[in-house]
Amino acid sequence: MVYTSKGNSIFSRVKDVSVIWNTKDPKKYSTKVLVDTSGLNVSIYLLNGDILHFGDDGTVDGWKPSSNKIILDVDKTSSTIGYDFVHEGETRTFTAKPGYEFKTVKLGKTFSEDHTFWKAKKDDECSTKVTVYGVETSVKNINIFLNNNQVKHFHEVDDKWVSETTIVLDIDKNKDNDLFEYRSTRNFGHFNPKPNLTITKIVKKELEIWTAEPEDHGLKAVLMGSGKDEKFLSILLQSGNFVLLRKSGKGQCWEDITQEKSDFSGIKMYSLEEGTSKYHLLTENEYDAIIFESRYGYEFKDSVKCVKITYNDNLLWSHTDDPEFGYLKGLYLGLASNRFFVKNQSDEVKKIEKELVTDNHYFGCLPIFYDLKFHVVYLIHSLSKIGVIALHLALL
Numbered sequence: 001m002v003y004t005s006k007g008n009s010i011f012s013r014v015k016d017v018s019v020i021w022n023t024k025d026p027k028k029y030s031t032k033v034l035v036d037t038s039g040l041n042v043s044i045y046l047l048n049g050d051i052l053h054f055g056d057d058g059t060v061d062g063w064k065p066s067s068n069k070i071i072l073d074v075d076k077t078s079s080t081i082g083y084d085f086v087h088e089g090e091t092r093t094f095t096a097k098p099g100y101e102f103k104t105v106k107l108g109k110t111f112s113e114d115h116t117f118w119k120a121k122k123d124d125e126c127s128t129k130v131t132v133y134g135v136e137t138s139v140k141n142i143n144i145f146l147n148n149n150q151v152k153h154f155h156e157v158d159d160k161w162v163s164e165t166t167i168v169l170d171i172d173k174n175k176d177n178d179l180f181e182y183r184s185t186r187n188f189g190h191f192n193p194k195p196n197l198t199i200t201k202i203v204k205k206e207l208e209i210w211t212a213e214p215e216d217h218g219l220k221a222v223l224m225g226s227g228k229d230e231k232f233l234s235i236l237l238q239s240g241n242f243v244l245l246r247k248s249g250k251g252q253c254w255e256d257i258t259q260e261k262s263d264f265s266g267i268k269m270y271s272l273e274e275g276t277s278k279y280h281l282l283t284e285n286e287y288d289a290i291i292f293e294s295r296y297g298y299e300f301k302d303s304v305k306c307v308k309i310t311y312n313d314n315l316l317w318s319h320t321d322d323p324e325f326g327y328l329k330g331l332y333l334g335l336a337s338n339r340f341f342v343k344n345q346s347d348e349v350k351k352i353e354k355e356l357v358t359d360n361h362y363f364g365c366l367p368i369f370y371d372l373k374f375h376v377v378y379l380i381h382s383l384s385k386i387g388v389i390a391l392h393l394a395l396l
Helices: none
Strands: 002-004 013-015 019-023 030-035 041-046 051-056 064-066 069-073 083-088 092-095 101-106 116-119 127-133 139-145 151-157 161-163 166-170 180-185 186-193 198-204 207-211 220-224 231-237 242-247 267-272 277-280 287-292 295-300 307-311 314-318 326-334 337-342 349-351 357-363 366-371 378-381 388-392
Touching: 013 314, 019 041, 019 051, 019 064, 083 242, 092 101, 116 127, 116 151, 198 231, 207 242, 220 287, 231 287
Parallel strands: 069 101, 166 198
Antiparallel strands: 002 030, 013 019, 030 041, 041 051, 051 064, 083 092, 092 127, 101 116, 101 127, 127 139, 139 151, 151 161, 180 186, 186 220, 198 207, 198 220, 220 231, 231 242, 267 277, 267 307, 287 295, 295 326, 307 314, 326 337, 337 349, 357 366, 366 378, 378 388
16 A cells, blocks of 8 residues: 655654654655555655665564565565566566565575575675566576676576576477477577576487587577478577578588678678767677577667668668668678678668678688679689689579
């Protein structure tokens, strides 16, 4: 229950049978008082911004000041005086109300050590937000967002709670589970680890397919193809780069073909500095690296207006040359075609058509130049004075 003063009125005393709180200091008067459903906990919001908490433990001592450090039982399903509760699908979010912090997070109706799986040791380890994944009778995944910007993650494996944040992804499992969410679009299978989890290894049953570098785990994986046909597996890394694997058919081994594809190391993207015509080079906090279906790319944050893109200092796209297309939603690489394309805010797609863009890949040991417009690859033989051979290649 919430009590709010009206008009010019303010609270200088709060009482039950006995006085809970009172003051004669005008700076410490109150305009709002919260009382929980039990009537045993009260929060008083002062004019100076402070929040006072009082509790009645049922003893002869009556009302006493209480701590703002509270215990959260994630088995609960409603808001209290200390936190707000929101339930969306299988996700439940507990957010501490102003003046409160979570010091202990537990599961169940007892204070048994088996149920209390996290407790802050210092104030900066307290939390104001906890997310829970799974229905009330089967909580499987918990994230605790600490005041020091760290995130504590817990998930259940074989009836045991563990805080390890790395997982082994088994692509033979194409249903949502404790570790990842699965989504199917057309002929693509998307594996999205639950929040705060990263992929250190990918397997299919007992077959090991890929292992991450120690400091560059996978954030997401997409499987392209099914059955006995050729398959591809793309992996988005923590570094923002990608890995692309190919399996040519049944019984064949997975091979890493990342080096056969264009990378984004030569890409530069620009916006205009506000109120000027001076270009601003976009940084990593102004876009997100993504993989989706058969593409990898960069998608710009909502407030970012990209006006120019270059590749190895060659112009790929310019808003000045293409004003009707509008500002971009993102820049992408087709992993099958190995071609760049852009998408605008209306999700219209345009392939980049530029002549003679230098590619940094090699055909065997020979440097190549790829003409995106005419689909021609020029191979320059290092032992030949002229040595230019033109090959017309079909895109994958």
